[in-house]
Amino acid sequence: MKIPKAPLTIADTQKGLLDKSFSAVELVDYYLQAIEEQNPSLNAFLTVSGDVAYEQAKKVQKLLEELESRAFEKYPLLGCGVAHKDLFLTKGIRSTAGSKVLENYVPSYSSTVVSRLEEAGAITIGKTNCDAWAHGASGENSDFGPTKNPWNKKFVPGGSSSGSAASIAAGLTLFATGTDTGGSIRQPASFCGVFGLKPTYGAVSRYGVIAMASSLDSMGHFARTTQDIKRIFEVTKGQDGMDSTVKNGPYQAPPEKLKIGIPKEYFVKGIARQVETAVRQAARVFEKQGIEIVEVSLPHTQYAISVYYIIQPAEVSSNLGRYDGIRYGVGREAFGAEAKRRIMLGTYVLSAGYYDAFYLKAMKVRSKIIEDFDAAWKNVDAVLAPVSPTSAFLLGEKASDPLQMYLADILTVAGNLAGIPGLSIPCGFDGNGLPLGFQLLGPRFSEDVLFGLGEMYEHASGYKPKVAEEKL
Amino acid sequence: MAMGKLTKNDVEHVARLARLPLSDKEILKFQKQLSEVVTYVSELAAVDTSKTKPTSQSTGLTNVTRPDISKSKGLTQEEALSGTESLHNGYFVVPQILDKKDR
Numbered sequence: 001m002k003i004p005k006a007p008l009t010i011a012d013t014q015k016g017l018l019d020k021s022f023s024a025v026e027l028v029d030y031y032l033q034a035i036e037e038q039n040p041s042l043n044a045f046l047t048v049s050g051d052v053a054y055e056q057a058k059k060v061q062k063l064l065e066e067l068e069s070r071a072f073e074k075y076p077l078l079g080c081g082v083a084h085k086d087l088f089l090t091k092g093i094r095s096t097a098g099s100k101v102l103e104n105y106v107p108s109y110s111s112t113v114v115s116r117l118e119e120a121g122a123i124t125i126g127k128t129n130c131d132a133w134a135h136g137a138s139g140e141n142s143d144f145g146p147t148k149n150p151w152n153k154k155f156v157p158g159g160s161s162s163g164s165a166a167s168i169a170a171g172l173t174l175f176a177t178g179t180d181t182g183g184s185i186r187q188p189a190s191f192c193g194v195f196g197l198k199p200t201y202g203a204v205s206r207y208g209v210i211a212m213a214s215s216l217d218s219m220g221h222f223a224r225t226t227q228d229i230k231r232i233f234e235v236t237k238g239q240d241g242m243d244s245t246v247k248n249g250p251y252q253a254p255p256e257k258l259k260i261g262i263p264k265e266y267f268v269k270g271i272a273r274q275v276e277t278a279v280r281q282a283a284r285v286f287e288k289q290g291i292e293i294v295e296v297s298l299p300h301t302q303y304a305i306s307v308y309y310i311i312q313p314a315e316v317s318s319n320l321g322r323y324d325g326i327r328y329g330v331g332r333e334a335f336g337a338e339a340k341r342r343i344m345l346g347t348y349v350l351s352a353g354y355y356d357a358f359y360l361k362a363m364k365v366r367s368k369i370i371e372d373f374d375a376a377w378k379n380v381d382a383v384l385a386p387v388s389p390t391s392a393f394l395l396g397e398k399a400s401d402p403l404q405m406y407l408a409d410i411l412t413v414a415g416n417l418a419g420i421p422g423l424s425i426p427c428g429f430d431g432n433g434l435p436l437g438f439q440l441l442g443p444r445f446s447e448d449v450l451f452g453l454g455e456m457y458e459h460a461s462g463y464k465p466k467v468a469e470e471k472l
Numbered sequence: 473m474a475m476g477k478l479t480k481n482d483v484e485h486v487a488r489l490a491r492l493p494l495s496d497k498e499i500l501k502f503q504k505q506l507s508e509v510v511t512y513v514s515e516l517a518a519v520d521t522s523k524t525k526p527t528s529q530s531t532g533l534t535n536v537t538r539p540d541i542s543k544s545k546g547l548t549q550e551e552a553l554s555g556t557e558s559l560h561n562g563y564f565v566v567p568q569i570l571d572k573k574d575r
Contacts, residue, residue: 108551202531215529241543244536245529306513317490324491326566328555333493340492344483344502345509347490361516363526368519370527403508419530444530 003030006171008465010080010228013174014072017064017079024057024064024079024123031081031125035172042170043147044163046086048126049093053081056123063121075121077235083173085164086127087134088114089208093124097210098160099132100143101323101334111208112240113177113219120235125173128163132336133320134179134212136160137187137408140399141338148395149191150468151434155392158188161222165192168222169435171467175223175232181212182308183387183412185220186424186439190387193426193435193468195454196222197229199237200444201419203249207242213315216308216416224465226454229423233447251445254381254452260286260440261296261380266411271389278436279386282427285460286384286453296380298372301414303365308413309406310349310362317346341402366417373418373443381449382442386411387424391434415441423450425457476511478503 003022007013016022022030032050039045060079063071071078089095089107091114096102110118118124131141139147139162147162149155150170157166161178165188168176178185180198189196197220204219211217219236223229239246262283267276287293320343325331335343349358376383388411398405415422422441430436440450457463483503487494494502549562558565 105555108547108554201529202533241538245531245533247531247533300519303516303519306516309509310513310516321490326556326558326564327552332491335492337498340494340498341502341505343490343492344486345506348478348482348486348506348510351486351489357517358510358513360526361519361521362513363528364521364524365516365519367524367527368521370530402505403512406509417530 003027006030006034007174008224008467010077010174010231013080014078017060018069024060025054027079027081028053028057028123028125031173034170035126038170038172041148041153042150042166043129043145044166044170044172045083045126046096046098046129046144046163047094049090049124052093053123053125056118060121060123076231077117078121080122081125081174082117082122083125083128083164083167083176084114085130085161085176085178087130087179087210088177089210090114090124090127093127095127095210096144097133098130098142098144099334099336099339101329103330105328109208112205112242113209113236116235128161128167128176130162130164131160131338133210133316133339134160134181134184135316135338135342137183137405138393138398139163140395141336143336146395149392149434151193152432154394155434156191156395158191158388158392160184161188164222165189165194165196168192168194168224169468171469175221175228177219177221179209179212180218180220180416181216182312182409182416185222186387186412186422187408189222189424190426190437190439191392191435193429193437194222194224195226195229195426196220196424197233198415198422199233199447200421201416202245202247203421203445203447204236205240205243205246207240211319213312214319215315216312218416226423226451226458229454230451249445251448252443254449258382258449258453259292259294259380261294261376261383263296263298263301263376263383263385265298265301266385268389268410271386272391274430275386275388275390275436278427279384279438282425282438282457283384285457289456289460294380296376296383298376298414300365300368300372304369304414304417305407305410307362307365307369307417308409309345310358311366311417313342313346314350314359315346316342317350338402369414370418373420377443382440382446382453385439385441387437387439388412391430391432391436412439420444421447421450423454425454426463427461476507476514478507478510
């Protein structure tokens with residue numbers, strides 16, 4: 001039997017499996033066929049793991065026969081297709097980080113996130129394209145060619161978790177993992193019209209994920225509803241004994257009466273009118289639900305990009321130092337232009353004579369940015385802001401100007417510097433039919449507050465999950 | 473301090489530190505691009521941080537330890553060597569770093 005249309009949520013997937021509308025194997029058939037049809041033009045997947053997926057699907061069916069509905073209690077993501085950003089190590093499945101340096105690297109172990117999702121019953125569909133080493137805001141820095149935006153293939157899907165966001169928007173998987181070091185989940189989620197969670201720094205283990213900037217890297221995911229984002233987070237979060245930065249909360253419970261701040265500094269010069277309008281409309285949706293909306297100030301926001309483009313390349317230059325082509329991968333000459341640029345920049349700001357003026361200074365201004373947020377949390381429970389100054393931009397538009405590309409991260413990097421969680425929520429389309437989104441940021445370990453707000457927004461705005469082809 | 477402009481020598485020096493083999497064309501390109509970025513980020517000099525402590529990470533965790541018992545099985549020799557073809561008798565082949573005259 002062929003499934004005419006894939007279920008778009010965890011609940012629908014599991015309902016369909018339980019009432020035998022389709023089997024897990026048929027679900028895998030569907031995803032693999034959709035990938036075969038769409039991937040040549042989208043370039044969202046770098047590796048499709050069909051053999052692994054079928055093996056896992058057969059296990060899912062066996063568990064369902066044995067346990068019936070109780071299977072979902074034991075395996076909360078049973079039967080759910082997942083695609084992993086190619087930064088996540090997957091045992092036995094090639095993991096490239098989007099770089100030719102690791103073109104033929106097949107890991108001998110899996111990252112904690114991948115193992116936990118598999119243990120929860122998820123089915124690994126494949127590995128997704130991304131800016132090489134997660135360096136980029138458009139997907140164009142992938143050494144395997146850019147991913148296209150499923151809503152309009154002339155536009156970028158955002159980055160660096162480009163293929164993960166695009167694969168959800170195109171309906172090639174149920175959910176996908178990503179990493180967010182400076183906006184790499186929230187911004188592509190926004191450009192592709194899907195939900196993306198950047199968890200609190202240290203909420204999810206980084207073990208087995210190729211490191212970009214270790215004090216900023218957050219392991220998150222993409223899905224089509226807040227409910228799904230939350231259910232996946234329940235599986236991925238928590239200590240694993242392998243990453244010493246992981247903390248088990250304590251998670252903040254949503255308060256009775258919520259107050260949201262609108263940070264005035266996020267409505268920067270150059271922000272597209274349609275983006276600003278959409279974000280302000282989203283604020284009104286919350287207001288109608290009885291949530292108080294107030295203006296807040298995060299005065300050091302303007303410096304976030306400079307702090308980020310010192311600290312992040314410094315950590316990148318250190319993390320990429322290990323790629324010498326001896327134990328795995330190929331030599332350093334195989335790094336692409338952007339990786340080389342960041343290694344150079346990072347090495348420069350850490351070098352003798354410049355460390356104090358750049359790196360130490362940036363670490364101090366980082367403290368100022370954290371103080372700004374801490375002051376805001378005394379007054380509000382979350383802030384609501386645009387994710388990116390514009391909707392998706394054209395392929396090639398910023399590719400030749402690194403500084404312009406770096407400035408695309410202007411509204412997302414502060415959240416990484418402060419280590420706070422962010423949820424990117426779709427909120428309609430612009431005049432060109434490209435998705436618009438906004439982000440909710442909250443204090444560390446306030447994920448449950450953000451999820452509550454996300455669900456409220458979906459309900460109040462009449463949001464329905466959809467895939468890109470449905471616009472036709 | 474003259475911040476912002478990188479000379480060709482600066483770029484070559486940094487490339488050496490980072491062990492990146494760069495072509496002459498790349499050196500010229502990076503000289504311009506890195507100068508632009510460094511000029512931009514130099515705006516931080518304007519922020520008063522005289523009373524601010526630096527943040528290196530945001531968890532507030534310090535001295536995270538575990539009992540000195542290995543839970544992991546680790547990698548087998550075969551697994552550890554599986555990422556390269558440059559092997560000799562079960563060892564990684566590495567570039568020579570000592571010359572005869574260094575002995």
